[in-house]
Amino acid sequence: MMKKLIFLVSLIGFSFCFSETTGTRTLPATYTPGGIITVRINVSVDPGVTGVIVKEYLPSDWIVSETMSVPAPAKLEFEGGNRIYSWLKFDSGGVSSFSITYKIYVPSSASGDYSFYGSVLTLGNPDGSEISGDNILRGNIGDINNDGVVDISDVILCLRMAIGLSEPDIAKADLNNDGIVDISDVILILRISIGLL
Ligand SMILES: [Ca+2]
Ligand SMILES: [Ca+2]
Missing domain, CATH: 2.60.40.290 (Immunoglobulin-like)
Structure with missing residues (x-):
């Protein structure tokens, strides 16, 4: 028992x-x-x-x-x-x-x-x-044109947004999450595209 x-x-x-x-x-x-x-x-x-x-x-x-x-x-x-x-x-x-x-x-x-x-x-x-x-x-950070790679085309798109030539796409191009697309974001995408980030 x-x-x-x-x-x-x-x-x-x-x-x-x-x-x-x-x-x-x-x-x-x-x-x-x-x-x-x-x-x-x-x-x-x-x-x-x-x-x-x-x-x-x-x-x-x-x-x-x-x-x-x-x-x-x-x-x-x-x-x-x-x-x-x-x-x-x-x-x-x-x-x-x-x-x-x-x-x-x-x-x-x-x-x-x-x-x-x-x-x-x-x-x-x-x-x-x-x-x-x-x-x-996570999305492919910095791939603004959605082609699966982050390269110079994305840098140029971001640059156009930063200098006011294109409508800013906050969701895709504001990499540092500060609410605006400016030169800091362009530099971040540039660094990603050349493999520095
Ligand atoms: Ca791309
Ligand atoms: Ca930003």
Whole structure:
């Protein structure tokens, strides 16, 4: 009886020690508008968990093009205008830790930074725990004409804005975030274009 009790107590202790199934996301450092990015989510599964759902909220208008190394095809849902991809992994003998890799088309109109949000749900944790790791995908800083590279064309565009020949594009050309496009921003883009930044 006592032995059984000790066993039970240690079992409870064990499950408290590893009481959460969690996910960690890896994003690339930057994206190129019109390009494709690869996102990876590593899911660490608690021993004994038989079902795991991974939910991922993508920036609006971003569409998954392909999923690899996943437990099952992604299911697409909509929630309050958000596009959500979810994956379910089930194993009555206990799910082992796994990872999901998916690719997304980046709209050619994309600019600035984008947030990612997702959660990992289990039977014991129906509210889910938020996926940690990377959650911000940064734009290609200084790429004013959206062609995927920062080069002299971007420097010239920024210079034209700084001297009043073109309408300033604060979102793309105000690199130092001071609310105006001036010569400091031109110098920053110049430094990026020649690999100094
Ligand atoms: Ca460019
Ligand atoms: Ca500025």
